[in-house]
Amino acid sequence: MPTLKTTALALAALISAGCRFKRETGTDDTSPAESARTVVIITVDTIRPRVLHGADQGWDVAPTVTAFQQDAVWFPQTYSPRGMTAVALSSMLTGTYPRTHLVRTNEEPELLTGLTLADRFHDLGYLTLGYAANQGKLLDFGFDEATVANQRDPDTLPEDQDEIGQVANDQLLLDTFTARLAEVPEGEKIFVWVHLNLPHSPYYELTPWFEQFHPEPYQGTLDTTDDANLNLVTMGARPFDEADQLYLEAVYAGEIRVADDTIAAFLAALDGAGRLEDGIVVVGADHGEELGDHNTYFFHGCSPYNSVLNVEYAFRAPGRWPQGVTVDAPISLVDIAPTVLELAGAEPMAGELFGHSVVAEVQDGVAPSHDIFFERGVQTAGIVRGDWKYILTPEGEFDLCTPYSTAEGAAYPAEVEELYHLSVDPDEADDLAAQEETERASLSQATCAWVQSAEWVPSYMVESNALLTWCTENWPE
Numbered sequence: 503m504p505t506l507k508t509t510a511l512a513l514a515a516l517i518s519a520g521c522r523f524k525r526e527t528g529t530d531d532t533s534p535a536e537s538a539r540t541v542v543i544i545t546v547d548t549i550r551p552r553v554l555h556g557a558d559q560g561w562d563v564a565p566t567v568t569a570f571q572q573d574a575v576w577f578p579q580t581y582s583p584r585g586m587t588a589v590a591l592s593s594m595l596t597g598t599y600p601r602t603h604l605v606r607t608n609e610e611p612e613l614l615t616g617l618t619l620a621d622r623f624h625d626l627g628y629l630t631l632g633y634a635a636n637q638g639k640l641l642d643f644g645f646d647e648a649t650v651a652n653q654r655d656p657d658t659l660p661e662d663q664d665e666i667g668q669v670a671n672d673q674l675l676l677d678t679f680t681a682r683l684a685e686v687p688e689g690e691k692i693f694v695w696v697h698l699n700l701p702h703s704p705y706y707e708l709t710p711w712f713e714q715f716h717p718e719p720y721q722g723t724l725d726t727t728d729d730a731n732l733n734l735v736t737m738g739a740r741p742f743d744e745a746d747q748l749y750l751e752a753v754y755a756g757e758i759r760v761a762d763d764t765i766a767a768f769l770a771a772l773d774g775a776g777r778l779e780d781g782i783v784v785v786g787a788d789h790g791e792e793l794g795d796h797n798t799y800f801f802h803g804c805s806p807y808n809s810v811l812n813v814e815y816a817f818r819a820p821g822r823w824p825q826g827v828t829v830d831a832p833i834s835l836v837d838i839a840p841t842v843l844e845l846a847g848a849e850p851m852a853g854e855l856f857g858h859s860v861v862a863e864v865q866d867g868v869a870p871s872h873d874i875f876f877e878r879g880v881q882t883a884g885i886v887r888g889d890w891k892y893i894l895t896p897e898g899e900f901d902l903c904t905p906y907s908t909a910e911g912a913a914y915p916a917e918v919e920e921l922y923h924l925s926v927d928p929d930e931a932d933d934l935a936a937q938e939e940t941e942r943a944s945l946s947q948a949t950c951a952w953v954q955s956a957e958w959v960p961s962y963m964v965e966s967n968a969l970l971t972w973c974t975e976n977w978p979e
Contacts, residue, residue: 537691538781538822538846539689539691539692539777540691540694540772540777540778540781540782541623541628541692541694541782541842542692542693542694542695542696542768542781542782543594543619543694543695543696543783543784543785543786544696544765544768544784544785545594545697545786545787545788546761546787547635547636547697547699547700547701547702547787548701548702548802549701549758549813549814550754550790550791550793550809551790551813552809553751553754553758554567554758554814555568559715559748561715561755563715563755563758563759563762564758564761564762566769567762567765567785570765570769570785571785571814571816572826573818573825573826574785574816574817574823574826574827575816575817575818575823575825575829575864576815576816576828576829577814577817577860578828578830579832580786580812580813580815580832580833580838581812581813581832581833581834581874581886582788582789582790582810582835583600583875583876583877584600584789584878585789585790585802585803585805585806585810585811585878586607586789586802586803587636587637587789588605588607588608588609588637588639588640589605589606589607590788590789590835591637591640591697591788592605592614592640593835593836593857594788594835594836594838594839595614595618595619595620595643595695596614596616596617596618596619596839597619597836597838597839597840597856597857598616598851598856598857599836599877600877601877601956601957601958602615602616602956603615604960606879607879608637608803611637611639612639612642614640614643618640618643618644618839619693619695619839619842620632620643620644620645620693620695621643621644622644622843622848623691623693623848624644624645624693626691626848627691628691628692629690629692630644630645630646630692630693630694631645631679631682631695632645632647632648632649632694632695632696633651633678633694633695633697634650634651634652634695634696634697635668635671635672635674635675635697635699636697636699636702637697638652649675649678649679651672651674651675651678651699652671652699668700668702669708669760671699671700672698672700672760672764673764675696676767676768676771679771680771683771683777684775686775688776692777700757700760700761701754701757701758701761703726703729703732703791704726704727704728705726705753705757706757708756708757711755711756712752712753712756715751715752715755715756715759716749720749722743722745722746724749724750726749726750726754729904732800732801733904735794735798735800736798736905737905737912742794742798747793747794750793750794754791754793765785779820780820780821782817782819782845782846783818783819784818784842785815785816785818786813786815786816786835788813789811790802790808790809790810790811790812791809792804792805792807792810795929796809796930797914797915799914801904803903803904804878804914805914806876806882806884807930808891808928808929808930809929811876813835815833815835817841817842817845822845823861823865824864829863829864829869829870831869831870831871832870832886832888833858833860833870834857834858834875835857836858837857837859839851840856840857840858841857841859841860841861843859844859844861845861871888873885873948874886874887875949875952878900879900879902880967881897881900881902881968881969882894882895882900882916882969883949883952883953883969885945885948885949885952887945889924889925890941890945891921891922891930892919892920892946892949893916893921894946894949894950894972894973895916895917895919896918896968896969896971896972898916898917899913899914899915899916900914900916901913917935918972919935919942919946920933921933921934921938921941921942921945922934923938946977949973950973950976950977951977953970954970954974954977
């Protein structure tokens, strides 16, 4: 079996200057028609693209993922429907938005409704294998075999990291997957979903990567291993300066670097089993992380901004899709499932509330142009259309997420309507809702049409209809 370094270098050697829809390393004879023998999706919890690609420091944070993206069809503008793990992953697995699959919080994965990718591939005769270090209940839906690692296991921890359960959990998934893959007959078709928990708060200094990203001693008092310490900053109870920000990002980047090594090992296992070069392998994330960018908020559940909703997905499918392609147009996590199915030679999910397979667009060199929707629970909805992003929060604030839900009278601040021009203002610092009336009205109407297109809030949540009420009053059907 190749070593991790060999695999990473082999992938790097395949990199060429990828540009939109230009096939650099693939052939012109790419077709998803024949059934794929191997389909693997690797998702990572809480990946912020800005830090993944080195933040502003020039750090080499994720060499394996970067090489993979550049040797694949890469969608850097992929949008999560909500910055919450169970919600986002349910959308990825079913190809539907939360109002259809019914998972609206991390406490509700058992409510998942509709067929998952595992269900579909199982029905197609695939052995379906699931590995999750977070939200393991999602493995109850369609997986023949499931491994959940969500408990600290001291026996698998490196000696110098014996307090880091997340490292152990991801390592357990890797070890279990590698051993199981060796047992699968060469001709058997497999579908695999792996969800890694690292990086995720609380954040730890992981050796040796933290020291490489932050070689100077940190003189501050910010404790990233205690979410409550970050909550104090959010609620204005402690200061936060540039040195704290750099320290936080270095700690976070170190965790991403460890996750990158884990992904390299998964790819090495596939390569060693002879399943990498003829397989479909997808690498992405559930959501990002604020890291203090908006409202000095450091997590993800409250935020509707791109620091949380914008993730990246890359599809490597030699012989089925071109390689070395960047698709610089927005897609959604709900588009992942139908795209994977069509790439694998299966019928994609279809329907008004399902995602959109982008196989044909990539094959034809046409940028996807469908509207992308998102929400924040049932109180906020929004749309991404090209370079524009619109956010609607009828009550002008949001309190159903930590730390706001635990502090009396506290709420995540928001305007009722927000509008951002993403190509000009990628950090969403300049709200144009008052200046760009035509664009605001168009996107507001489109958002409300989507909210009104089917039941927005199930009957057991009728008390949370502020969004539907606002839309009905402002844009009657």
